[in-house]
Amino acid sequence: xxxxxxxxxxxxxxxxxxxxxxxxxxxxxxxxxxxxxxxxxxxxxxxxxxxxxxxxxxxxxxxxxxxxxxxxxxxxxxxxxxxxxxxxxxxxxxxxxxxxxxxxxxxxxxxxxxxxxxxxxxxxxxxxxxxxxxxxxxxxxxxxxxxxxxxxxxxxxxxxxxxxxxxxxxxxxxxxxxxxxxxxxxxxxxxxxxxxxxxxxxxxxxxxxxxxxxxxxxxxxxxxxxxxxxxxxxxxxxxxxxxxxxxxxxxxxxxxxxxxxxxxxxxxxxxxxxxxxxxxxxxxxxxxxxxxxxxxxxxxxxxxxxxxxxxxxxxxxxxxxxxxxxxxxxxxxxxxxxxxxxxxxxxxxxxxxxxxxxxxxxxxxxxxxxxxxxxxxxxxxxxxxxxxxxxxxxxxxxxxxxxxxxxxxxxxxxxxxxxxxxxxxxxxxxx
Amino acid sequence: xxxxxxxxxxxxxxxxxxxxxxxxxxxxxxxxxxxxxxxxxxxxxxxxxxxxxxxxxxxxxxxxxxxxxxxxxxxxxxxxxxxxxxxxxxxxxxxxxxxxxxxxxxxxxxxxxxxxxxxxxxxxxxxxxxxxxxxxxxxxxxxxxxxxxxxxxxxxxxxxxxxxxxxxxxxxxxxxxxxxxxxxxxxxxxxxxxxxxxxxxxxxxxxxxxxxxxxxxxxxxxxxxxxxxxxxxxxxxxxxxxxxxxxxxxxxxxxxxxxxxxxxxxxxxxxxxxxxxxxxxxxxxxxxxxxxxxxxxxxxxxxxxxxxxxxxxxxxxxxxxxxxxxxxxxxxxxxxxxxxxxxxxxxxxxxxxxxxxxxxxxxxxxxxxxxxxxxxxxxxxxxxxxxxxxxxxxxxxxxxxxxxxxxxxxxxxxxxxxxxxxxxxxxxxxxxxxxxxxxxxxxxxxxxxxxxxxxxxxxxxxxxxxxxxxxxxxxxxxxxxxxxxxxxxxxxxxxxxxxxxxxxxxxxxxxxxxxxxxxxxxxxxxxxxxxxxxxxxxxxxxx
Numbered sequence: 009x010x011x012x013x014x015x016x017x018x019x020x021x022x023x024x025x026x027x028x029x030x031x032x033x034x035x036x037x038x039x040x041x042x043x044x045x046x047x048x049x050x051x052x053x054x055x056x057x058x059x060x061x062x063x064x065x066x067x068x069x070x071x072x073x074x075x076x077x078x079x080x081x082x083x084x085x086x087x088x089x090x091x092x093x094x095x096x097x098x099x100x101x102x103x104x105x106x107x108x109x110x111x112x113x114x115x116x117x118x119x120x121x122x123x124x125x126x127x128x129x130x131x132x133x134x135x136x137x138x139x140x141x142x143x144x145x146x147x148x149x150x151x152x153x154x155x156x157x158x159x160x161x162x163x164x165x166x167x168x169x170x171x172x173x174x175x176x177x178x179x180x181x182x183x184x185x186x187x188x189x190x191x192x193x194x195x196x197x198x199x200x201x202x203x204x205x206x207x208x209x210x211x212x213x214x215x216x217x218x219x220x221x222x223x224x225x226x227x228x229x230x231x232x233x234x235x236x237x238x239x240x241x242x243x244x245x246x247x248x249x250x251x252x253x254x255x256x257x258x259x260x261x262x263x264x265x266x267x268x269x270x271x272x273x274x275x276x277x278x279x280x281x282x283x284x285x286x287x288x289x290x291x292x293x294x295x296x297x298x299x300x301x302x303x304x305x306x307x308x309x310x311x312x313x314x315x316x317x318x319x320x321x322x323x324x325x326x327x328x329x330x331x332x333x334x335x336x337x338x339x340x341x342x343x344x345x346x347x348x349x350x351x352x353x354x355x356x357x358x359x360x361x362x363x364x365x366x367x368x369x370x371x372x373x374x375x376x377x378x379x380x381x382x383x384x385x386x387x388x389x390x391x392x393x394x395x396x397x398x399x400x401x402x403x404x405x406x407x408x409x410x411x412x413x414x415x416x417x418x419x420x421x422x423x424x425x426x427x428x429x430x431x432x433x434x435x436x437x438x439x
Numbered sequence: 440x441x442x443x444x445x446x447x448x449x450x451x452x453x454x455x456x457x458x459x460x461x462x463x464x465x466x467x468x469x470x471x472x473x474x475x476x477x478x479x480x481x482x483x484x485x486x487x488x489x490x491x492x493x494x495x496x497x498x499x500x501x502x503x504x505x506x507x508x509x510x511x512x513x514x515x516x517x518x519x520x521x522x523x524x525x526x527x528x529x530x531x532x533x534x535x536x537x538x539x540x541x542x543x544x545x546x547x548x549x550x551x552x553x554x555x556x557x558x559x560x561x562x563x564x565x566x567x568x569x570x571x572x573x574x575x576x577x578x579x580x581x582x583x584x585x586x587x588x589x590x591x592x593x594x595x596x597x598x599x600x601x602x603x604x605x606x607x608x609x610x611x612x613x614x615x616x617x618x619x620x621x622x623x624x625x626x627x628x629x630x631x632x633x634x635x636x637x638x639x640x641x642x643x644x645x646x647x648x649x650x651x652x653x654x655x656x657x658x659x660x661x662x663x664x665x666x667x668x669x670x671x672x673x674x675x676x677x678x679x680x681x682x683x684x685x686x687x688x689x690x691x692x693x694x695x696x697x698x699x700x701x702x703x704x705x706x707x708x709x710x711x712x713x714x715x716x717x718x719x720x721x722x723x724x725x726x727x728x729x730x731x732x733x734x735x736x737x738x739x740x741x742x743x744x745x746x747x748x749x750x751x752x753x754x755x756x757x758x759x760x761x762x763x764x765x766x767x768x769x770x771x772x773x774x775x776x777x778x779x780x781x782x783x784x785x786x787x788x789x790x791x792x793x794x795x796x797x798x799x800x801x802x803x804x805x806x807x808x809x810x811x812x813x814x815x816x817x818x819x820x821x822x823x824x825x826x827x828x829x830x831x832x833x834x835x836x837x838x839x840x841x842x843x844x845x846x847x848x849x850x851x852x853x854x855x856x857x858x859x860x861x862x863x864x865x866x867x868x869x870x871x872x873x874x875x876x877x878x879x880x881x882x883x884x885x886x887x888x889x890x891x892x893x894x895x896x897x898x899x900x901x902x903x904x905x906x907x908x909x910x911x912x913x914x915x916x917x918x919x920x921x922x923x924x925x926x927x928x929x930x931x932x933x934x935x936x937x938x939x940x941x942x943x944x945x946x947x948x949x950x951x952x953x954x955x956x957x958x959x960x961x962x963x964x965x966x967x968x969x970x971x972x973x974x975x976x977x978x979x980x981x982x
Contacts, residue, residue, distance in 0.1 A: 021962045032965045103569060114530050136512050139765035139780075144562065146772025146960040151631065173960055180958060181645075257631070284766055287756060291633050293770065311510050312502075312539045312570050315517035315532035325523035326530045327538075329514050400971075402569060408504055408769070410565040411965055439526065 016044065023413050024053035025100070025396035028298035028406035029166050029173070036416045043397075043416065050167035057416075060377060062398045064420045065391040076390075076422065076430075083349070083388045084434035086371040087116055090347035092323070096336045097353025098310075099123040099303035101375075102401020102413060105424035106302070106309040109351050112428055114313070115438035117322050119345065122306040123299075123353055124318040125335040130267040131296045132307065132317045133331060134276035141284050143259070143293040144407045145172075150179035151291075154255035157193045158279060159216065159265020160297045163200035169297075174261070175204055181256070190251060194219070195265060209248065212239035214270040220278035223249055227285060258292040264299075298406035301396070305404035340366040349373040349431075351424060352395075354380040375424050393421040401425075440465050440476050441919055443896060446485030449865050450492065451874040452887035456866045462490060464894040467918035471890035483921075485898055488913055491869050493552030493895030494826075495886050497876040498671070498701045498736050499817040500748050501542045502574055503559050503567035503581070508767050509536045509746050509779045509818070516746065516781075528575075528931050535746040535781075535818040543575040544928050545824055550897035550912040553877070553885050553937075556581040557671070557701065557816075558622060558750050560771040561588075562961070564614035568972040571936050576917055578885075578893075578977070580617030580937035582671050583610060584750045586624035586653055589773040590954055592646040595656050602950070604660045608943035609951065611666075613967035615938040615976065618668035618880075619661055622750040623675055624653035627776045630752040636675055639688055650675055651692050658696040664941040665982035667881025669697040669734070673706075677754050680710040683719025687726040695732050699879060702738025702816035703727075704798035715789060718797040721855055724804035727811070734879045735805065736812040739798035739829050741821025742786045748819065752776035773958045784821065792850035794820075796843075802833055803859040808870040809878065826872070827909035833863040834905045882937070882979065894919035935975045 022034040036057060037045035046057045067079035074082075087093050095113045098106045099122055113120035124132065134140075148155070155174055162169040170176055175191055182188040193205040194216075202208045211219050215238030222237045226249045232242045252258055260283055266275040279294065286292035298304045307317040314320045314327035319335040321328045332338055336355070339345050340363035347370055356364045357380065367385055374386040377394035393399035396413040398420060404410050441464040448460040463475045500506050510517075510533060517532035522541055524530040531541025546554055559567040559581040567581050585591055585607065594603035607619060625643035626636040632644050639651040654672065661670045674689045676682035686706040700706070709719035727733055747758055752768060755778025759766035767779040784791045798820070805811035813830070817823040832839050843851055851857065863871070877886020884893045896916040902908040911926030922930045948963075955963040970976065 021964045023965065032962050107569075107573065111529070114524055132511065135767075136514055137765070139512060139759070139767050140508075141766065141768035143768070143770035143776075144772045144960070146562075146958065147631070147770045149960055150772060150958060284759070287633070287768075291631060291770075293768065307511065308507055308566070312507050312573060313529070313531075315510055315521075315536075315538050316514055317511050322524075322530060326521035327517075327532050328521070329517075402565065404566070408508075408566070409562055409961060410569065411961065412565065412969065438524070 019416050022416055023396055023403070023411050024049055024056060025301035025403050025413055026053040026056045027166050027301055028304060029169055030301060030403055030405040030411050031168050031172060032411055038416055041418060052167055056394070057397060060394050060397055062394070062417050062420055067391065068389045070387060079388050079390060080427070080430045080434050083373045083431050086347050086373060086387065087349065087431070087435050088437050092345050093118040093347040093349065094336060094339060094345035095120040095349045095351065096355060097123060097351040098306040099300035099353060100395070101352035101424045102302060102395045102399065102403060103305040103309050104401045105351065105428060106306050107313065108425055108428035108432065110310055110313045112432050114322050115432060116435060117325060117438065119321045119323065119334045119339060120310065121320070121334060121336040122310065122318050123303055124307055125331065126337060126358070127264055127299055127303070128267055128296050129318055129331060129335065130273035131276050133273035134280050137273070138277045138280050139284065140280055141287060141293050142295055142407070144409055145405070147293070148174050148259050149177045149182070151181050151257035152259045153182065153189055154251060154258040155189055155191045156258065156260040157201060158260060158262045159195060160261055160263025161195070161199045161201045162261070162297065163204060165299065166297060170204055192248060207248070209240050209244060215239060216266055216269060216275045217271040217278055219245065220275065220282055224278070224282050224285065227253065227282070252286055252292065253289040255290045258286065258290055260294040261297050262294060263297040295407055302403035304406055304408060305402065308404055337363045345370060347371050350382050350386070351375050354382050356382040356385055375427055390427045391421060392427055393419060393423045399423045440480035441483065442477065442480050443483045443485050443490060443898065446488050446490035446898060448490045448888065449869040450888040451866055451870045452878065453889045462888055462896060464916070464919040467894050469888055469890055469892045469894050483898070483914060489865065489899040489901050491897050491899070492873045492886050492888050492892070493897050493915065493917065494550050495873045495876040495880065495882065496551055496554040496814065496823065497812050497880060498557045498814045499554050499823055500557050500819070501554060501817065502539065502556050502570035504563040505558065505748050505769065505777050505779060506536060507570065508769065509748050510538065512765065512767060512779065513746060513781060516744070528928055535744055535822050539570050539573040540575055543577050543934065547576045547915055547917065548923050548926055548928055549824065549826060549910065550899070550915050552576070552895035552915070552917050553578045553882065555579065555617065555880065558582055558584050558620050559614065559616065560584055560750065560775045560777065561610055561614045562771050562774055564616065565968050565972060568615060568936065568968055572974065575931050575933060576922055577934040578937055579934060582618045582620035583614050583616035584620045584622055584775040585610070585657060586621035587627040587775050589958065592643060592648050592653065595648045595652050596646055600656055600659060602947065603656055604663050605943040605947040607660045608664055608941040609947060612940045615936070615968045615973055617937055617939055618666060619657050619670045621654060621657055621670055622673045622775065623677065623754065624650040626650070626675055627750060627752050630776055631770055635753040639675065639685065639692055654689065654692060658693055658698055662696060666939060666941065667979050667981065668879065669699050671699045671701055673701050673749065673751065677705045677751055679712060680708050680714055680716035681712045683707050683709050683723050686723055690726045690730050690733055693732060697732045700733060700735045702814065702819065703735045703801055704738045704740065704794060704820065707797050707801060716793060718793060718800055718854065720797045720800035720804055724801055727805050734810045734812070736814040737798050737801050738814055738816035738820045740784050740791065740794040741815055741825040741828065742784045742791070742795065743821060744783055745821050746779060746781050746818045748777070748779040750775050750777040752778055755780050758782065772960065786845055787847055789847060789850045792846045796846070796851065796854050796856045799832060799839070800856050800859065803861045808867040809875045811871060812876050812879070813871045827906045830868055830909050831905040834868065836860050836862050933975055935977045936973045937977050937979055938973065939981055940978055941981045
């Protein structure tokens with residue numbers, strides 16, 4: 009007779025750490041140390057809970073399984089020998105690990121950069137140039153009667169955003185939910201998100217800046233002779249300006265359609281300036297659609313420890329900021345790093361090939377719960393626990409709200425914090 | 440055992456005014472004379488030196504969401520103000536908004552060992568605690584903003600102050616906060632409609648309550664809970680000409696209940712709304728002198744770079760409109776708001792010069808040093824590293840007169856400041872920088888050197904140049920360990936987080952669950968900050 013008496017454990021209010029929405033209402037069922045059912049989660053987040061195998065795995069050095077001590081010693085030796093080490097990633101792990109990563113960079117005199125530098129880095133530059141009028145997602149839920157989605161596609165990238173925060177939820181001033189809101193989507197092509205829109209403005213690729221500048225001009229009462237701007241009829245832009253000027257509480261959500269197209273940070277500055285100027289007429293805010301579950305936390309930690317949100321070098325013993333100079337794609341493509349530690353990110357899968365290939369040529373250390381492409385080319389690989397699944401910690405939502413991640417599975421693997429602490433102890437540079 | 444021998448001790452809470460005393464320390468605490476065991480003790484020879492308790496800052500913005508937003512959007516602030524790491528300390532950067540570790544080092548090197556974070560929005564309190572873990576040496580607590588909180592305003596509207604009391608107790612426990620903070624009561628909520636409040640009896644849109652009701656209810660709640668500090672109030676109309684009137688009205692509205700009014704300089708202007716203000720310090724100081732239930736800190740303007748950051752959303756927008764400088768705004772669901780705008784205080788600017796005069800007049804016109812404290816509302820009126828400069832302005836009337844000469848004649852014309860020849864003594868400086876602030880905060884183990892006190896001690900070399908004297912202490916001890924020598928950090932150690940946990944009726948949780956369902960985007964169960972965020976927490980008792 010089986011002695012096993014344990015029933016299925018149902019855990020409520022679990023936080024999904026997959027994307028910047030950090031939905032905290034997930035229900036997870038665990039049976040015999042395995043996740044057997046996940047409810048309320050979206051298609052993107054489901055894989056985090058169901059595709060992850062929490063069984064302990066040994067670290068590897070050059071593909072050979074070794075003891076943890078040996079892998080730590082090897083990693084420390086790589087970092088000690090390097091003249092110009094690089095730490096990159098950070099966005100899919102908890103702030104507790106990010107804090108250790110920055111501490112390690114400080115001790116080593118390393119460069120440190122996050123995935124922000126290839127997604128919303130330009131958003132940070134814009135914020136540094138012109139500021140950022142923003143609000144938390146609950147203000148969107150409770151107050152917003154005009155939503156503007158620009159260069160983002162939440163229906164695919166942040167699947168529950170519309171239902172939980174922006175388009176359909178009922179709030180204190182929006183008791184009828186969807187019917188109390190006007191939804192505008194601006195993009196270069198129709199997307200899954202445009203189907204949710206009342207208005208869709210299709211901008212020619214690369215013309216976002218012109219369109220935004222035109223909206224600012226129209227807001228200031230300028231007369232525009234051109235019949236279309238950036239592929240959008242001027243009358244449609246005039247109509248949008250009227251809606252923005254006369255709404256109660258408007259919110260613009262923006263994504264990589266602005267940050268990674270021609271103009272980059274200038275596009276974002278133009279949008280942020282427009283939003284600031286709209287506050288002369290209505291309340292208006294902007295929220296960047298942050299992708300990875302804790303990329304917002306990576307910005308926060310790097311900022312409170314170094315003063316800067318990404319692309320930081322500690323090579324002189326103190327923090328210096330250099331987007332383009334210390335951002336990882338540029339550093340790798342120029343061959344300026346001689347060792348790399350990649351934390352919770354897969355640059356080989358996502359970087360331009362010149363940068364990705366460099367990671368094969370220099371000794372690379374990877375900390376990741378998943379077997380990534382970067383792990384395949386790395387010298388040392390630490391299969392660590394997955395934050396929010398079998399590791400606790402803190403993550404920051406896209407609007408800066410910090411949320412506690414409580415693990416649903418018992419810890420069987422070392423966490424990123426455990427490994428980073430041991431590497432910090434083991435490296436002798438900076439002692 | 441460690442002994443600090445033969446120093447001139449300034450310990451106002453124990454009535455010691457520069458007399459020669461020995462201070463003995465064991466296990467991080469000051470010990471009574473009868474417990475002293477000299478044999479084998481480490482000795483610090485303080486002959487000819489000035490000994491005071493470690494400084495206690497009652498109001499400073501140094502950690503949390505708003506501060507970090509300020510750090511992030513001001514790389515220009517950090518570039519020329521970096522510090523390299525050492526074998527025992529971390530690197531950092533920033534002048535008006537320094538990084539967490541650097542903040543700990545700079546305060547300690549100035550002889551301060553306890554600092555209160557002046558405003559944390561409840562929803563992002565977890566962020567504040569994460570930064571506190573990365574702020575070394577200092578003991579710190581966080582004030583929790585409540586002056587525009589929907590749940591509290593609903594309780595007031597429904598005539599349920601008892602429910603508000605239980606909610607406040609729950610909220611302080613859930614955020615691991617230290618005190619009730621009120622910022623522009625009702626005005627921040629109205630800002631979410633693009634409006635503000637201008638009078639104590641203006642209506643908060645959608646709630647039918649008034650700033651007066653919010654302040655008096657929270658003052659009652661504070662007394663009912665027996666919190667160690669009092670409600671910490673940033674009133675209405677901050678920064679506006681003629682706000683001295685509403686400030687005096689707010690003091691009177693308390694009807695004798697205790698409260699602290701922060702950065703009062705920004706709330707003590709005469710003149711007509713919309714026109715260039717003049718100092719209204721005389722009238723406000725008179726009201727403070729007449730109301731023994733009230734303490735204040737000044738928020739002295741220091742000329743140069745500053746970063747304004749408050750929960751006062753409409754104020755920050757106004758500053759953005761006024762200066763044209765970049766603007767951060769952050770409205771926080773159902774609770775509060777806030778903003779950040781960089782400013783440059785110029786001696787030649789009539790408004791800024793008037794602000795500088797107003798602050799100094801407040802220092803010199805409030806009679807009781809136990810009720811007026813030194814702050815620059817860091818980093819709003821200037822960075823905290825300039826406290827030693829402000830001390831010199833207060834202690835040396837010739838230096839002050841010289842500084843006043845540098846102010847444009849139009850700004851100083853008719854200023855009362857020119858006639859005020861009061862000079863603060865060392866004893867009074869010890870009150871406005873540690874003894875008085877510790878007492879106002881209800882921190883019984885801080886701000887004095889009596890038996891049982893935390894062994895946080897600052898030792899200065901007496902100099903006529905008071906700025907130099909207070910900028911570079913000879914020694915600073917934290918919990919009995921020497922952490923600064925000759926103005927330089929020599930050791931890093933962790934600080935503690937000070938918090939309160941007043942009891943409440945758990946019956947309120949059903950209402951709270953419903954409120955969270957209806958209004959929040961985070962579940963009730965995921966909201967509270969658990970003890971794991973305070974690895975070195977120290978609960979300060981209520982009642």
